Amino acid sequence: MKTIKDIAALAKVSIGTVDRVIHNRSGVSKKTKERIEKIIQEHGFQINKTARILALNKKYNIAVLMPTVESSSDFWYLPKKGIEKASEEFEMHRISVNYFHFDPLNLNSFKDVFDKLLENSFNAVLLAPIFLNEAKERLIYLDQRKIPYVFINAELEGANNISYIGQHSFDSGALAAKLMSLLINTEDDILIVKVRRDNVHHSTIEDRISGFKSYFNTRKTPIQIHEVILPKIKDQETINTLLHKKLTNHQIKGLFIPSSKVSVVANYVEEHKLKHLKLIGYDLNEENVHLIKNETIDFLIDQDAFFQGYEGTKTLFNFIINNVVPPKNRYLPIKLLTKENVKYL
Amino acid sequence: MKTIKDIAALAKVSIGTVDRVIHNRSGVSKKTKERIEKIIQEHGFQINKTARILALNKKYNIAVLMPTVESSSDFWYLPKKGIEKASEEFEMHRISVNYFHFDPLNLNSFKDVFDKLLENSFNAVLLAPIFLNEAKERLIYLDQRKIPYVFINAELEGANNISYIGQHSFDSGALAAKLMSLLINTEDDILIVKVRRDNVHHSTIEDRISGFKSYFNTRKTPIQIHEVILPKIKDQETINTLLHKKLTNHQIKGLFIPSSKVSVVANYVEEHKLKHLKLIGYDLNEENVHLIKNETIDFLIDQDAFFQGYEGTKTLFNFIINNVVPPKNRYLPIKLLTKENVKYL
DNA sequence: TAAATTTGCGTGTACGCACACGTTTTTATA
DNA sequence: TATAAAAACGTGTGCGTACACGCAAATTTA
Structure with missing residues (x-):
């Protein structure tokens, strides 16, 4: 690979002139500029990034x-x-x-x-x-x-x-849905669990849910999809009550938790030995890794x-x-x- | 961040001497060497890779x-x-x-x-x-x-x-097995399809098969696993005959093809409209991508x-x-x- | 003790590029 | 035509490191 010096020699100008051409700076006559550009074209000069950074x-x-x-x-x-x-x-x-x-x-x-x-x-x-x-x-x-x-x-x-x-949050939700459809049967129901402390719209999570639902919608399965919102993560009591209510009122087998807080639900499932439940969640924090290794969580979607x-x-x-x-x-x-x-x- | 020059100034020596210390070359008295090393320790000098490469x-x-x-x-x-x-x-x-x-x-x-x-x-x-x-x-x-x-x-x-x-080939086979177990039922059988032209032992593929089998072995399912070897990829006739024989003789629903040649099998499946068959294979060449998009292949394992x-x-x-x-x-x-x-x- | 050798260290140049500054050439103005 | 101004181009230094070379002091040898 040629250097600025080489190009300068070929064009019979100084490296300063070549430098000006390369950086599109002023101070070069049209004629020489074109000559240098042609030589650069022909010899395939590329700036040496190492030297550039150093300079x-x-x-x-x-x-x-x-x-x-x-x-x-x-x-x-x-x-x-x-x-x-x-x-x-x-x-x-x-x-x-x-x-x-x-x-x-x-x-x-x-x-x-x-x-x-x-x-x-x-x-x-x-x-x-x-x-x-x-x-x-x-x-x-x-x-x-x-x-x-x-x-x-x-x-x-x-x-x-x-x-x-x-x-792509929507598509990740659709993937979760596909896997869920493999984990459960058509007579089972699904529960989507949102874990959050306030009512602020979180686009990523909503997109995942949309993708998840759209998968089942386009396929017209008899599967019912329920939802529950768990506020205040620290308060395990409330969470237990809410989950218990949902799980007893419906024939739920699949749980989709569209965030890294899947562990909150998984801990409940583990504690109450609800091994028949299938869980899909997001992200690889230490807790989630532990829960997927012992198969409390069935699938995790990692977003790198x-x-x-x-x-x-x-x-x-x-x-x-x-x-x-x-x-x-x-x-x-x-x-x-x-x-x-x-x-x- | 200090440079060699800085270190040299601090140690009151020339940059050449510092350079010798950094590269553990000879020609420096023990006393000076230790002095320079101490200064480097204290000031946290690190070589500038850019300048190094250039030099x-x-x-x-x-x-x-x-x-x-x-x-x-x-x-x-x-x-x-x-x-x-x-x-x-x-x-x-x-x-x-x-x-x-x-x-x-x-x-x-x-x-x-x-x-x-x-x-x-x-x-x-x-x-x-x-x-x-x-x-x-x-x-x-x-x-x-x-x-x-x-x-x-x-x-x-x-x-x-x-x-x-x-x-990790073995574990990738085990993953394939897990997915296969979700795709088929316990009364179905599985066929492992090896595609190859000679008898040379291909470690990667054998490891995948071992991983696949071990998954089912440790779980003691009633699922039967059959195998077939397809020689001469170009000869579609032989392939069709061999596959047809296997598929009619057994209650096969799942096909595991532990190589990128999954398309050979998928093309057969597509052609004969055997939509009930579930396919798992490897790698993302153009053909395979097409076949997974139209859902002839159910899962592909990508090895980056x-x-x-x-x-x-x-x-x-x-x-x-x-x-x-x-x-x-x-x-x-x-x-x-x-x-x-x-x-x- | 002088000469020869070794050891310790400094100097200079190269690497390829950027950019400020200086010098020459061309063009415009009086 | 002389002069000013602008345009075109060259030169030199710095970025941080590597390394050959060379000089001086310390050490060994005769």
């Missing part, structure tokens, strides 16, 4: 807006690990990451932390726009400042994000949480440094896990 | 031993794509790749091509040791020349490979063929350039695909 030697700062991570069983533990890995890999490129953590169950916390973020300065933002409207309002300021941003985990239509990295953080950070970096424009939507594989393959990630 | 500016050559790739529906098409992607990414690091292709169904071809490879010189080898014994004999020469090598796709126990990147090539190349590169020692076994996710999630890869 630029700038500092970059990426802001991350995501939920608080308290323990390794939190869903957001893995994305954060991914971000950390990417930033370690890029440390030599003088990249640094600033975290802005909010409470995912508290709308005001999201607003406040996002506002705080906007007070600072940085080169790019990685965020999970969990609260759609509140995010949308604030992204305008990033657009104004021409700061690129990438979404992970939650999708927000109509924004100027350079990329979304995450799962680690990869979301890792790839999101990398995407931003490549965009800033190398001007690599990523695809707008990067739907990750919908990974299906059972006892048999849960150890391989 | 080294060596050329590296990786040899790849793998089956011939003729069309995009070949299994080995994807690993090759992965290798190409990795080598593109590393082109700036002056890495080049030399392919040595053999006929995967011909033992002598494997031997000849491997011997030819050994005549050349390179810095590392990426290979699929499909023929275990013949590979083992020849790897000795790589060991002698201290050339690092990585296995992809097929595992070979007791070799000095720095890493294996691929799936692209990633195997990509990661294998990267692993070797990082080992050569950055002395990064990889884990000996990198078992990839056992990805399960159905009509619902096959588009997300």
Whole structure:
């Protein structure tokens, strides 16, 4: 591969002129510019990124807006690990990451932390726009400042994000439904369990439920689908009561829990030895892994949480440094896990 | 982060001396060496890989031993794509790749091509040791020349490979069995279909079958498992006869094809409209993707063929350039695909 | 004690690119 | 035609590391 020096020699100009042509800077006559461009075409010159990074030697700062991570069983533990890995890999490129953590169950916390973020300065933002409207309002300021941003985990239509990295929630719900149809019989019923503390609309979870239902709707099975909302995760009493009521009133065999909180239900099932019940849930935190290994949970859908953080950070970096424009939507594989393959990630 | 220059200034020596300490070269008095090491400890110096690569500016050559790739529906098409992607990414690091292709169904071809490879010189080898014994004999020469090598796709126990990147075949078979048990009933039978042209022992496929059988063995179901070997893929007549015989003689509902050749069986099933049959196979070539989309195939197990090539190349590169020692076994996710999630890869 | 050798360390250049600055050439203006 | 201004191009330095080379001091040998 030719270097700038080589091209310069071939064109009988200095490397400075070649440099100007490459970067489309002014100060080159049309004639020489075309000559150099032709030589570059013919010899296939490509910039040496290593040398480029070394020469630029700038500092970059990426802001991350995501939920608080308290323990390794939190869903957001893995994305954060991914971000950390990417930033370690890029440390030599003088990249640094600033975290802005909010409470995912508290709308005001999201607003406040996002506002705080906007007070600072940085080169790019990685965020999970969990609260759609509140995010949308604030992204305008990033657009104004021409700061690129990438979404992970939650999708927000109509924004100027350079990329979304995450799962196709609707289709993951449909996959869950297919598996459920294998686990139960046509005379059985299904219960969808939503676990949440407030009434805020969570797009990802609703999309999963839509996908799940649509699978059964298009197939016209006699299977009945019930729903229940479990508020206040800490209060096991209320949860038990609610679940017990639903399970006794109907012929339920399949339980679909469209979030990582499947363990809340699984613990109940395990405790009451309801082994005939089939559970499908999401995500691979420690608790869920334990519950799938002992087959209390039958299937887990993994959304590559680690990869979301890792790839999101990398995407931003490549965009800033190398001007690599990523695809707008990067739907990750919908990974299906059972006892048999849960150890391989 | 401090640079060599910084450390040199702090230690009041030249950068040359610091360089010698970092690389554990001779020519530094014990006293100075310890002083510099202490300063490095305290200030947390880390080598700048970018500058390092630029300064080294060596050329590296990786040899790849793998089956011939003729069309995009070949299994080995994807690993090759992965290798190409990795080598593109590393082109700036002056890495080049030399392919040595053999006929995967011909033992002598494997031997000849491997011997030819050994005549050349390179810095590392990426290979699929499909023929275990013949590979083992020849790897000795790589060991002698201290050339690092990585296995992809097929595992070979007791070799000095720095890493294996691929799936755990046995467990993937067990996963297939679990799904099969969901697809069929206890009164149904299962047929395992081996597709091959010669009698050479193919470890990967046998391991998958072992895993599959062991699942049913440990559960003591009344399900009967039959087997059939289909030779000569091109000869559809023979295949039809053999399959027809097996399917009429037994109450078979589930078909397990432990290779990417599942399409051979699926085409038969599609043609004869045997919609009640359930098929599980491997790998995502174009044909298989088509067959899973129209639900002729029920489940495909993907072994991340692209990633195997990509990661294998990267692993070797990082080992050569950055002395990064990889884990000996990198078992990839056992990805399960159905009509619902096959588009997300 | 002088000469020869070894040890310890500094210097300079290369790697390929970016960019500020300086120099030459061309064009416009008086 | 002289001069100013603008355009076109060259030069030099820095980014952080690797390594060959070379010099000086310390050590060994005669």
